[in-house]
Amino acid sequence: MIWHRLSLKARIYIVVAVLLMISIGGGLTMIWYTYQTDRLLAAINEENLSAYQSAEALSLSLVNQKGFVSYYFMDGDPNWLRQLGEYRQIFKERLREARFYAAASEERQILDTIAAEYSLYLKAQDIVIGHYEMGELRAGAELHPEVRKRFFSILDLCRHYRDTYRHKIERLQNRSREQREKIRYVAMGAMSVELLLTFFLVYTFAIHLLKPLNRLAMEINRKDRPDKKDNVVNQLSAGVRGLLREFDQTAYKLEKSREHLLQAEKMALVGKLAAGMAHSIRNPFTSVQMRLFSLKRSLALTAVQKEDLDVIAEEIKHIDTIVQNFLEFSRAPKLKIQSVSASAVVDLTLQLLQHRLKSYDVDVHLMRNGDLPLIRADPEQLKEVLVNIIINACEAMQPGGAIDIVERVGRHPQLGPVVEIRLTDTGPGVSEDVRRKIFDPFFTTREEGTGLGLSIVRRIVEEHGGVVDAASVQGKGTTFTIVLPSEERSGEQDPGGR
Amino acid sequence: MNLFARLKQLKIMLIDDDEWIRDAMRIFFEYEGCALATFETAEEALQALDGQRFDIIIADYKLPGMDGITFFKRLDMPGDSPIKILITAYHSRTVAEMTREAGIHALIEKPFQPETIESTLSQLLNRTG
Numbered sequence: 001m002i003w004h005r006l007s008l009k010a011r012i013y014i015v016v017a018v019l020l021m022i023s024i025g026g027g028l029t030m031i032w033y034t035y036q037t038d039r040l041l042a043a044i045n046e047e048n049l050s051a052y053q054s055a056e057a058l059s060l061s062l063v064n065q066k067g068f069v070s071y072y073f074m075d076g077d078p079n080w081l082r083q084l085g086e087y088r089q090i091f092k093e094r095l096r097e098a099r100f101y102a103a104a105s106e107e108r109q110i111l112d113t114i115a116a117e118y119s120l121y122l123k124a125q126d127i128v129i130g131h132y133e134m135g136e137l138r139a140g141a142e143l144h145p146e147v148r149k150r151f152f153s154i155l156d157l158c159r160h161y162r163d164t165y166r167h168k169i170e171r172l173q174n175r176s177r178e179q180r181e182k183i184r185y186v187a188m189g190a191m192s193v194e195l196l197l198t199f200f201l202v203y204t205f206a207i208h209l210l211k212p213l214n215r216l217a218m219e220i221n222r223k224d225r226p227d228k229k230d231n232v233v234n235q236l237s238a239g240v241r242g243l244l245r246e247f248d249q250t251a252y253k254l255e256k257s258r259e260h261l262l263q264a265e266k267m268a269l270v271g272k273l274a275a276g277m278a279h280s281i282r283n284p285f286t287s288v289q290m291r292l293f294s295l296k297r298s299l300a301l302t303a304v305q306k307e308d309l310d311v312i313a314e315e316i317k318h319i320d321t322i323v324q325n326f327l328e329f330s331r332a333p334k335l336k337i338q339s340v341s342a343s344a345v346v347d348l349t350l351q352l353l354q355h356r357l358k359s360y361d362v363d364v365h366l367m368r369n370g371d372l373p374l375i376r377a378d379p380e381q382l383k384e385v386l387v388n389i390i391i392n393a394c395e396a397m398q399p400g401g402a403i404d405i406v407e408r409v410g411r412h413p414q415l416g417p418v419v420e421i422r423l424t425d426t427g428p429g430v431s432e433d434v435r436r437k438i439f440d441p442f443f444t445t446r447e448e449g450t451g452l453g454l455s456i457v458r459r460i461v462e463e464h465g466g467v468v469d470a471a472s473v474q475g476k477g478t479t480f481t482i483v484l485p486s487e488e489r490s491g492e493q494d495p496g497g498r
Numbered sequence: 499m500n501l502f503a504r505l506k507q508l509k510i511m512l513i514d515d516d517e518w519i520r521d522a523m524r525i526f527f528e529y530e531g532c533a534l535a536t537f538e539t540a541e542e543a544l545q546a547l548d549g550q551r552f553d554i555i556i557a558d559y560k561l562p563g564m565d566g567i568t569f570f571k572r573l574d575m576p577g578d579s580p581i582k583i584l585i586t587a588y589h590s591r592t593v594a595e596m597t598r599e600a601g602i603h604a605l606i607e608k609p610f611q612p613e614t615i616e617s618t619l620s621q622l623l624n625r626t627g
Binding site (some may be wrong): 034316 | 518
């Protein structure tokens with residue numbers, strides 16, 4: 001069937017169009033009918049009713065003429081004849097009036113007949129009256145029944161004339177009633193069809209739209225437990241928004257984990273290299289140091305020679321520090337995850353660095369609104385992050401300055417609920433160019449730096465599933481922001497679990 | 499008592515695959531009048547230990563063949579156990595844990611100064627009496 005091949009949209013449009021057509025058609029029919037009724041009623045009222053009334057008056061005025069000749073015959077009073085004359089006049093006027101209303105030729109014919117008959121009647125009556133006036137009572141009385149017969153035939157005509165109008169009015173009334181009935185049936189039919197179509201529409205909406213929408217909304221919002229009072233469309237749009245957000249987060253996580261994997265592979269290779277390098281460098285260093293020691297012990301050295309040897313030893317130490325940092329950087333830190341408040345780690349770090357901060361002449365201002373919530377993290381590694389950032393700041397601020405540490409909780413667009421530690425120094429700041437490379441391995445602006453401290457920071461923060469970011473205003477200072485996911489989310493998966 | 503005076507009465511062994519380190523260490527000990535038996539691999543050292551007893555054994559972690567920690571674990575012999583020192587160029591948390599588990603007395607990171615060897619030895623000798 002064609003109907004089943006139509007799309008839902010087309011079906012609904014068709015049903016709505018039909019409903020609309022029925023409504024408008026029904027309305028138009030009603031309007032048309034009221035005009036029709038008006039016209040009918042007007043026809044009845046104005047013309048036919050007046051015509052009918054005039055016909056009635058015509059009959060009445062004829063009836064009124066009856067009897068006067070008889071009265072005159074009985075007492076001979078001429079007053080009767082005068083009154084008769086008045087009524088004759090009235091009848092003529094009524095006849096003129098009736099002619100005015102008579103539109104159809106049939107009616108005019110009747111009126112003409114009435115007029116002709118009436119003039120004959122008058123003549124006959126006048127003859128009878130003439131006989132009575134002359135005193136020829138017998139002759140008058142003989143003609144009198146003839147006159148009476150004419151009178152009744154005219155009266156019949158008048159009544160017939162009146163009845164034509166009554167019938168006309170009745171016919172019009174019948175037509176009006178028939179039309180009303182017809183309209184009633186049409187209206188009832190239209191209402192039934194409308195009712196049927198409305199049911200169909202509601203059914204279609206319920207089955208094909210609301211039910212799937214409801215199901216969809218329920219499936220989407222299964223986790224979020226939607227507000228039952230809220231309508232399904234709102235629920236659905238909220239659900240879709242949630243889905244999009246989740247999709248966004250998942251895509252972000254996927255991207256991150258892919259980066260992570262790539263980075264991990266690279267680092268595994270670098271780690272192997274570093275281990276091999278450490279082994280091959282540290283062995284000769286050991287033997288060099290031993291030989292230096294032997295030299296110092298066995299030779300009588302001048303002060304300058306002794307200093308030379310000390311410098312060599314120092315430089316070896318420096319190279320070894322580089323190797324050490326490189327090793328640390330390349331080694332995937334095996335996180336020992338536990339529930340810990342980042343505030344506790346901040347406290348521990350500040351305690352550890354107490355003396356060094358003093359020697360760098362750096363004041364630390366800690367801004368804290370109660371301890372930060374628990375996160376899943378390795379406190380040792382986090383401590384290393386903070387130490388690296390603080391020492392970095394101290395060295396940048398020489399000869400002294402201040403570090404503001406702000407702890408707060410928040411919501412990250414991708415990570416969800418997070419804790420944030422923000423460290424701002426009063427150092428010289430860095431250019432945008434430097435800032436962009438600040439976390440890159442081996443990037444350094446200092447001669448003694450290894451360029452690994454901040455790359456280790458980023459490494460560890462990312463191992464924790466967090467983000468670290470640097471912002472700087474040249475001449476004002478640099479701000480490092482560490483963002484770590486809160487326990488409620490990271491509890492699902494162990495960020496260090498690999 | 500002076501460390502080296504005590505060491506003179508003890509038999510000391512070093513296992514390291516790096517010839518330069520073996521030489522440097524031997525020179526260092528010999529200068530103080532102490533003998534240092536050196537071996538390139540753990541397998542050779544085990545052979546030497548078959549017939550004689552050493553009081554102090556210093557072994558590198560990374561060796562061709564058997565590594566230093568496995569070597570010390572193999573060494574679990576009855577009676578007076580020797581002082582065990584592991585030296586390594588590749589220090590990590592894992593190595594530190596394994597060292598502790600293997601019952602090794604000390605872990606020294608390369609590159610070390612002779613002073614570190616001295617202080618570690620005197621500490622361990624004082625502890626064992």
